[in-house]
Amino acid sequence: MTDGDFETSAARIDADQDTQSVAVDDDAIGAETRIPSSVMFSAKQLRRARDLLARLYALRRTKRFYPEDHPALDQAAEELLRVLDQYYEEGVDVPLAFYEDEVLLGEQLLVEDSVLFDQLIRDMTAIGAGSIVFSRGITIGELKRFAGVIASDPETAAEQGGIQAVLHDANVPNVQIAPVILVHEKTQLTDVDAEKAAKASYADALDLMRELDRLMRNNQVLDVTHINGTVRSLIENVLNNRYAMLELSGLKNYDEYTFYHSANVAILSLALGSTLTTDYRFLSTLGVGAIMHDLGKLAIDVSILNKKGPLSSDEWREIRRHPVLGAETAVLTPGLDKAAVVMILEHHMRLDLTGYPQREQARPQHLASRIVAVADAYDAMTSRRSYSGARRQDEAIGILVKNAGSAFDPVLVRLFVSLLGLYPPRSVVRLSSGEIAVVVAPGTNDITAPRVRIVAASDGAMVEPFDIDLGDALQAAGRHVERCLDPAGLNVDVSDFI
Numbered sequence: 001m002t003d004g005d006f007e008t009s010a011a012r013i014d015a016d017q018d019t020q021s022v023a024v025d026d027d028a029i030g031a032e033t034r035i036p037s038s039v040m041f042s043a044k045q046l047r048r049a050r051d052l053l054a055r056l057y058a059l060r061r062t063k064r065f066y067p068e069d070h071p072a073l074d075q076a077a078e079e080l081l082r083v084l085d086q087y088y089e090e091g092v093d094v095p096l097a098f099y100e101d102e103v104l105l106g107e108q109l110l111v112e113d114s115v116l117f118d119q120l121i122r123d124m125t126a127i128g129a130g131s132i133v134f135s136r137g138i139t140i141g142e143l144k145r146f147a148g149v150i151a152s153d154p155e156t157a158a159e160q161g162g163i164q165a166v167l168h169d170a171n172v173p174n175v176q177i178a179p180v181i182l183v184h185e186k187t188q189l190t191d192v193d194a195e196k197a198a199k200a201s202y203a204d205a206l207d208l209m210r211e212l213d214r215l216m217r218n219n220q221v222l223d224v225t226h227i228n229g230t231v232r233s234l235i236e237n238v239l240n241n242r243y244a245m246l247e248l249s250g251l252k253n254y255d256e257y258t259f260y261h262s263a264n265v266a267i268l269s270l271a272l273g274s275t276l277t278t279d280y281r282f283l284s285t286l287g288v289g290a291i292m293h294d295l296g297k298l299a300i301d302v303s304i305l306n307k308k309g310p311l312s313s314d315e316w317r318e319i320r321r322h323p324v325l326g327a328e329t330a331v332l333t334p335g336l337d338k339a340a341v342v343m344i345l346e347h348h349m350r351l352d353l354t355g356y357p358q359r360e361q362a363r364p365q366h367l368a369s370r371i372v373a374v375a376d377a378y379d380a381m382t383s384r385r386s387y388s389g390a391r392r393q394d395e396a397i398g399i400l401v402k403n404a405g406s407a408f409d410p411v412l413v414r415l416f417v418s419l420l421g422l423y424p425p426r427s428v429v430r431l432s433s434g435e436i437a438v439v440v441a442p443g444t445n446d447i448t449a450p451r452v453r454i455v456a457a458s459d460g461a462m463v464e465p466f467d468i469d470l471g472d473a474l475q476a477a478g479r480h481v482e483r484c485l486d487p488a489g490l491n492v493d494v495s496d497f498i
C-alpha cells in the first residue's frame, strides 16, 4: 500500500489536497461530509493511537457480549471518549482508516499497530468501515449508539443497506464512516508535508536521547514505550519519506553530539537496512539497536567524553567500555527488545573482529551490527568531535570503501554508497563550471551525479539558489561535481540553503 492513497466509493481522498473530501454515498444518508484537512499527526499523537485502537476494540467487544443497559458499555464508551478528548484538546479530529492488513491515523500508517490490531482491522473492513472519523463534540450517548453500529455482523449491515445506512439510523452525527478502496496510481505527500513529518520524527528522536541521558544519569529506568514509538516513527518516515530523512541525517550539533549522532545513525541504519528488507520486525529491532548503540556513553563521565585534545590511554580504555556498559543497561531495561542488545555490544567489533570488546570465542558480527557499524562510522567521521575535526562527506565515503572487507561488510558499504551517493545530501561541492552547490539528493541512477542547489557563481558571487539534476544531461549542461568542499572554510551555512 502507498501513502494515503484511498478513495471512497464516491470520491477520492488526495493526500496532497488542502482538504480531504469523503463524499458518503448519497443514497444512504443524502449528505456529503467533508473531513478536515490532511493533518500531520505528531509522534505523540501517533503513539496514542494504540490506546485509541485498544479502546475501540474493547467498545465493540463489550457491545457484542453484554446486554444493552450493562454498565460495562458505559465504561467502554467513557474510556474511548477519554482518549478522543486528548486529541480534541489538541485541536484535531480523529480519522482512522482500515485497509487490508493496515491501520492509519489520518494519512500516516501505524506499522506496529497494524500487526497488533489485526483482528480489529479485519472486523472493520468486513463491515465496510474502511474509514471512521470521530469529530469534536461527540457524546457518550453517540459512542454507545456507534458501538451498536460497529458491532453489526457484515450480513446484517448489508441487509440494512450498508454500514452507512446503519450509522444513519443510529443517529451519530459526529461520526462519519465510509468504505475505502485503493487508488492504484501513487499519490505522494507534498514536499512540505513530507519535510514536516521528517522533521517532527527527527525532533522526537533528539528528545528521546535527551530523556535517556537524563534517566541514565539519574539511574532511572528507561521508558521503552517512548523508545519504540520513536523508532516506529523513524521507520515510517524512512520508508515513505527517505530523501527528507537522509537529508536530515546530515545535521550535526557539536554540543549535543551524542544525541544527534544517535538520531543520524538510526536513520542511516534504517535506510540501509530497508534496502535489504522492509520486514517491520527486523527494522524495529535494527532501529532500537541503532538509536541506542551508544547508550553506554551516557554512563561515561562527560569530562572524558568532551575532553578537548588527545585522550590518555586510560581515558580511551574508559570510552571503550561503552558497548558493554550500554548492553548491560539494555539487558536490564524491562520490555526492551533484547535483540537490540547485540548491536549495542557489537557496533565497534569490526567485520574482521579486531575491534572491541573482544570475545573469548570468536563469533561473526551480526548483520544488524554490521549495518550499524557502517552508519556509525560514516556519521562519526563527518561530525566534529572534541578530539577531531569533521571530514568531508566524500572523504568519509572513501574511507568506508577503503576499509570494506576489513572493518566493514563490503556488500553493505556498496549499498550505503548507492544510497547516499558519492556526494551525500548536505555536501558542499564545487562543480566543473566553478559554481558552488549544496547537494540536495543523491543521483537516482549515477552515484556521481546528485541533484544539487547552486548557490554561488564561478566568480564566488552568491546567486539566487536554483536546483539542477546533474543526472539529467540537459540540466547539467556539461557540469559535473569536481569535489566536496569544507563548508567551514567557505563560510557557508548549509542549513540556509536546504
Ligand SMILES: [Fe+2]
Pocket: 293, 294, 322, 347, 348
Ligand atoms: Fe560507539
